[in-house]
Amino acid sequence: MKRTGVAGLLAAAAILIPIAPATADPVGDMFGSASGSLDSGSAALGSSGDKVTHYGKLGRKDAPNGVRSINVWVYNPKNARELSPGTFPRNSRLGVRWNSIIEAGPIVDGDECRMEVRLSGPKVPKEAALFKTRDCTAVKSYFFKGAGDFTIRVTDTISGASNSIAFSVR
Template sequence: MIRQCAAVAILAAAAMATAAPATAGPLDTLFGSAGAGSSGSGSSDLLDAGSSALGSSSSKPQHFGKLGRPDATNGVKSINVWAYAPKTQAISPGVYPKNAQLGVRWNSTIDAGPVVDGNQCRMEVRLSGPKVPKNAQLTKTQDCTSAKTFLLRAPGSYSISVTDTISGASNSIEFDVQ
């Protein structure tokens, strides 16, 4: 059993190290998707960490989105984002039904790659799309790694950006609601 878990972890790390976290990976059928076409709450804790935390065959971790300032007090280099649909099945990759709780899951990483899992960030989560209520357009939190969902009733294209105002790091996802 331990050998099987180790093999799965190695395969997951190798597969995810080559793809940006905002896209679906080849292991989605095994663990659920951590990508933009997510069909569930994500996957195992292993995939929640994001590719930069898992490392890669090169010694330098990959960072996606707008990178943070090198002198940021919280050390955040980049933010990984995934579409988050905890109780909804995707109609197709990146397309979800209306009247569903949909949103974003994110984690922040430092320059060396490990995930920042604390409350030393100043995150702004911005939702844009058709008929977004004013109180849902901007959410603020100190959680460097977390998730946020919204009840999306109107069909159309949506975008969610996650920005750490301390480091300036940001990333975003886009998906459609039908």
């Protein structure tokens, strides 16, 4: 049986690390790292020696969980057809997917966070307006029956890092 060295394992692992495009996105800069694709992964490239891009409000450098920023995307698990960029049909399951990033770039994938996920928009039920979890990287979805403009903000209350996405339902 052939053994694979550390270099081989690292090369194999590098294939599995999702990387977002390195180009600037004015909409993303305004609303966070928003993307229609759920597989775009993190914009943090720390392990390759490239400059790390952090989105949203940065967390404290001395935060005990190390979270420096949060990447967010519109979560569309049923692949609802976008009517136009960032606009989805009524009766769709949508939400937010996020990952937390440390200063150097790697994703925090554990339960060291204290995340608050806030949904705002027209006629949001009180029980849906705030969701709390310890997951640093996760998803939260909602079912949208009615039309309107919505924002979902993800905040790590330990580090202070936060980011949000905005989208419409028509």
